[in-house]
Amino acid sequence: MNQEKSSKKTTIYDLAELAGTSASAVSAVLNGTWKKRRISAKLAERITTLADEQGYAVNMQASLLRREKSKIIGMIVPKYDNRYFGSIVETFETMARERGLFPIITCTRRDPELEVEAARTMLSYQVEWLVSTGATDPDRISDLCAAANVGSLNLDLPGTKAPSIISDNFTGARELTRRIMLNSRVKFGQAQPLLFIGGRASDHNTSERIRGFRAAHADIDVPVDESHILASGYAPEKAEASLASLARTEGSLPSGMFVNSTISLEGVMRWIKRSGHYGEHSPVIGCFDWDPFAALLGDDVEMVRQDVPSMLDAVFAIIESGAADSTRIEIPPIFSENF
């Protein structure tokens, strides 16, 4: 595990000299092509031992420069601060490794400039595929990838220039809304229009969820209160402020809420606690996303879990098939009794 010259890294040339052989023999042995290249088992053995002793590690930069495929796969993700993205990243890494790919992940904090810069950097590193998760402008990234002849994919939020794998937001939201209504009826005696809070009206997922929210109201002939659709952003503070302002203008709050993400739920719960709405008369809540602690907050919180493993199965299926047409795959989310 030691080496004489401690200033430089060991290369195949160093090993070749030590073994009294050629660099190409060393290379063949270390990358496993030695049988094909008719290197004797004896020499292979000697080289392997030497490589171990010297703590040799291939220089991927050199290796990849020569090869045609990099086996690197990139992912851009908005945040690491919730279980949804956390499990996307963890599952992605695991599945990539299982397939012999090297995953590179970068967090772009919902910053469009950073997204593009990160995408460019990943292209420089010769990624073979780039997965844009929850990107604000996925098509821009697909354009960059197309120009570099690299496959791209959209996850969580759809785009029009690459295959998109997203949750079935409409159906999920409709079912979640139905459940919140049911819980509300059980707790407060009658079905009332709900409040929708969180997300951005401009993003596809939010608008689909609002559509599902409306559909569920229509299903049981309850009118939607337009002033109670508050897609005021993802940050907890935004949700908290919206609720505070609504309570100020209206005096009371709806008895049920559809919360568009755990991040928004954080703000909602904070407001409920702070304003003393907690307890007997606290609103019935449904959240489109899952968090273990939020799930423990009370029987009044219903959660849908997006099916991350299935979404990533779909991602890798597309990667393996090499497909590049901009289909959209919608994965049904999972309701709590099936977690």
Next chain:
Amino acid sequence: MNQEKSSKKTTIYDLAELAGTSASAVSAVLNGTWKKRRISAKLAERITTLADEQGYAVNMQASLLRREKSKIIGMIVPKYDNRYFGSIVETFETMARERGLFPIITCTRRDPELEVEAARTMLSYQVEWLVSTGATDPDRISDLCAAANVGSLNLDLPGTKAPSIISDNFTGARELTRRIMLNSRVKFGQAQPLLFIGGRASDHNTSERIRGFRAAHADIDVPVDESHILASGYAPEKAEASLASLARTEGSLPSGMFVNSTISLEGVMRWIKRSGHYGEHSPVIGCFDWDPFAALLGDDVEMVRQDVPSMLDAVFAIIESGAADSTRIEIPPIFSENF
């Protein structure tokens, strides 16, 4: 943004031919050394435009092979499923980028084999520094790095062969224990020995926290109940099972608990809810780690937050100074009133 030959990526040679100039001129222009290399502004302009048109991106593999420094910095992290590691990763990425470094992060799911393999892979990618976060065997990774002449650092859990940046677990645990005791006295009338749950007795952080836990008991002359120190692992199921078994053998539970991580807290809260211990007589809890929803679970939950920004400031301070002696830096955690 288009290119004629769609099968291959644009290189500086392609651009050179298109611009009727040499590859070295193109290279100089695109990497910003053109003034030093006395390329005219006119040619620089032309090349830049062309590069944009062709959607050119440097081949980092080639570039890094030639350069002496890779500017790549690696981090190994156990999981993405809690706020602590999530914010470590996010902060690390941001700070690395601010310093012109390219962060590569990999999640090793507390698997010692995977940790080593991931470290090897990162060395192949020519990382200049490797930060092992919460590694099960940080010294093994430091050895690998040393053999490759790469700096290594330990974060969250200390090692003996590289600088370690960790929380001040002893002081934090002592103060947290003191607070749980106080809350317990307020709720139940008297100070009783607490339960310690979660973590692995073999890891440094857990043992330091147990030491702090003992010290806080000693401070007010309360004996520690040795059978109530349950360092049964990090997984929620482990904590849940430990509590269930304790309740079975003892009939009742301690009135206060020191929970060693949010992950363990997940199991603890699940058990408390399921077993009907929630409410009036639910135990007073303190958790060494913070989670926004857990913080909302009730007034009975006290949390300490590890000071991630300060920890990473320390990490980058060491990286910038190039120090390699195995000092240990302990960062005080933050208590809830100062979040």
Next chain:
DNA sequence: CAAACATGCTCCATCGATTGAGCAAGAGTG
């Protein structure tokens, strides 16, 4: 007006690993 200098480039070796082509020595065949 010649020497010295500045300007604006180009040439080419180099980084480390890979791989097609090829060479020498021994084994097998007719």
Next chain:
DNA sequence: CACTCTTGCTCAATCGATGGAGCATGTTTG
């Protein structure tokens, strides 16, 4: 014995970017 095959290797070009050295011009300077 002359040949073809096989075995076990080595040679050298290559991937794309970089940067030291150097080569024409044009511009000053004494």
